[in-house]
Amino acid sequence: MSAPSVINTDYNQDILDQYGYHIFSNGTISNGSSCYLTFDQYYPEIDPDGTVYNGTTCDYPYYHIRxxxxxxxxxxxxxxxxxxxxxxxxxxxxxxxxxxxxxxxxxxxxxxxxxxxxxxxxxxxxxxxxxxxxxxxxxxxxxxxxxxxxxxxxxxxxxxxxxxxxxxxxxxxxxxxxxxxxxxxxxxxxxxxxxxxxxxxxxxxxxxxxxxxxxxxxxxxxxxxxxxxxxxxxxxxxxxxxxxxxxxxxxxxxxxxxxxxxxxxxxxxxxxxxxxxxxxxxxxxxxxxxxxxxxxxxxxxxxxxxxxxxxxxxxxxxxxxxxxxxxxxLVIADEKEDRERRNMNSLLQNLHTDSSADTASTLFTRRSYTNEEIKAFAKAHVKESQLQDLPEEEKV
Known part of the structure; x- marks a missing residue:
């Protein structure tokens, strides 16, 4: 980063004092609210009424990217x-x-x-x-x-x-x-x-x-x-x-x-x-x-x-x-499907172990079934009923 070449400024001191401007050694002039560069090609002009021409603010991007x-x-x-x-x-x-x-x-x-x-x-x-x-x-x-x-x-x-x-x-x-x-x-x-x-x-x-x-x-x-x-x-x-x-x-x-x-x-x-x-x-x-x-x-x-x-x-x-x-x-849906599958397998296994001569009402009085098992049994029963209603040539 090369330092700028600061030049001497020649301003009317009365104008500077009137508007509160001070010249600093780093090549800037400021009155506390406004700050301008005063070196190289940057040289602001201050009119007697306080208007600044050719002013470049002190936060001007002067250097290169580092x-x-x-x-x-x-x-x-x-x-x-x-x-x-x-x-x-x-x-x-x-x-x-x-x-x-x-x-x-x-x-x-x-x-x-x-x-x-x-x-x-x-x-x-x-x-x-x-x-x-x-x-x-x-x-x-x-x-x-x-x-x-x-x-x-x-x-x-x-x-x-x-x-x-x-x-x-x-x-x-x-x-x-x-x-x-x-x-x-x-x-x-x-x-x-x-x-x-x-x-x-x-x-x-x-x-x-x-x-x-x-x-x-x-x-x-x-x-x-x-x-x-x-x-x-x-x-x-x-x-x-x-x-x-x-x-x-x-x-x-x-x-x-x-x-x-x-x-x-x-x-x-x-x-x-x-x-x-x-x-x-x-x-x-x-x-x-x-x-x-x-x-x-x-x-x-x-x-x-x-x-x-x-x-x-x-x-x-x-x-x-x-x-x-x-x-x-999707995760919840897969877990729900997996639970229904396991409940249905468990229900069918329990039904198989019970006596095949027992009626459905006897089975439900022999043991207590969970809600999921009852739903699975109902779905299986509905599916079996629908299959029986199909013609013989469509069952295959």
Whole structure:
């Protein structure tokens, strides 16, 4: 990066004093609200009425793209390239293949993880390309503040996507139990109350995470530059993000406690690794400005490994795992068909062991049959009756 050749300026000192302009040794002139370059071909003219001609703002992209900008281009491009896969997974897993839709298992609920991930794609792409001007600007300005707001919004968005993925897995395990036995759980027991409270608790802390880290006065970034990020507001916001992550982990414990799944999907704990890295980075940058993405002179490899890689990692994990998974409705339908087949085989086996001379009424008084067995027996009886009604030449 070659330094510009600063030239001496010749302004009317009375005009400068009247409008509060000061000339600085770095080749700029500013009155606190406006800042202009005053070197090389950039030479603003100030009229006695305060009008500025040929003025070039201090955040003009004067330099060439360097490592920070190149890394941002790669990050933004990869986020865009993964986006079509996210659309495909939304269509695949958000489609309905079931005739009946229960109120507690709405189709809209399983789509939320992909909605949040879609927003994360957009934020990642925008922030990646915004980082180009951080390298190019002569003095940091709008590019750095805009980048800070957009990039910071990625962390709570990714956290919400992982939460919805975990919550939906819990809902899927509940649906599997419900399909097998609709009367296993009561509607207003402690379990249902926990399912009602958990999303409220998570989104409360996620919103506080967003409020304290994203919704702030980003103009301070220009005045205090890279040291502003160590303020207590950011630290408290990162702590709330950690609490929201703990709520997500607690959701996994609730799922195992009530529904006893055979195994936790790999996408859950693999995504947790990425979220843990994002939360750790949010806390770490508050204590070390050398790794802060809001520091124009920060360590570029540190930003790439801690700031960008976990985000892309979660996007890939969610899409790759969803590629090998089937739609929830299809899984439920196969499990239901398998239960009916097993119940029918069990019923026929029990009927075979009973005396063949006994009537159907005698069989039902000899032992207690489950609802599924009775349904299977009825289907088998109807099918046999239909077969007997066919002509002899069609039975073959």
């Amino acid at each position: 490592a920070r900008g190149a890394m941002g281009i790669v990050f933004g491009t990869l986020a865009i390239l993964i986006l079509p896969s996210t659309f495909h997974m939304l269509r695949k897993h958000g489609a309905r293949h079931s005739v009946v839709e229960y109120k507690r298992f709405r189709l809209f609920g399983r789509r939320w993880q992909w909605y949040w991930l879609f927003v994360a794609h957009i934020l990642a792409a925008v922030s990646g390309f915004m980082s180009i001007d951080i390298d190019r600007d002569y003095i940091q300005g709008t590019a750095l503040t805009s980048y800070g707001a957009v990039y910071t919004a990625i962390a709570p968005t990714i956290l919400c996507a992982v939460w919805e993925m975990t919550r939906h897995w819990c809902s899927f395990e509940e649906r599997r139990v419900f399909e097998e036995d609709p009367f296993r759980f009561k509607n207003h027991d402690r379990r249902s109350q926990i399912h009602l409270i958990m999303p409220v608790v998570f989104y409360l802390f996620a919103f506080l995470f967003f409020l304290l880290t994203v919704l702030r006065n980003w103009s301070l970034l220009i005045k205090i530059n890279s040291t502003f990020i160590v303020d207590d507001r950011w630290k408290v916001g990162a702590f709330f993000g950690f609490v929201a992550f703990m709520v997500t982990i607690f959701q996994v414990g609730i799922t195992f406690h009530y529904y006893h799944p055979r195994i936790m999907p790999p996408k859950i704990y693999l995504s947790f690794i990425g979220v843990a890295a994002i939360i750790a980075y949010s806390i770490g940058m508050a204590f070390d400005v050398r790794i802060s993405p809001f520091n124009p002179l920060a360590n570029v490899p540190a930003i790439a490994i801690w700031g960008y890689l976990p985000i892309l990692y979660i996007m890939l994990i969610m899409n790759i795992c969803a590629y090998f998974e089937r739609n929830e409705d």
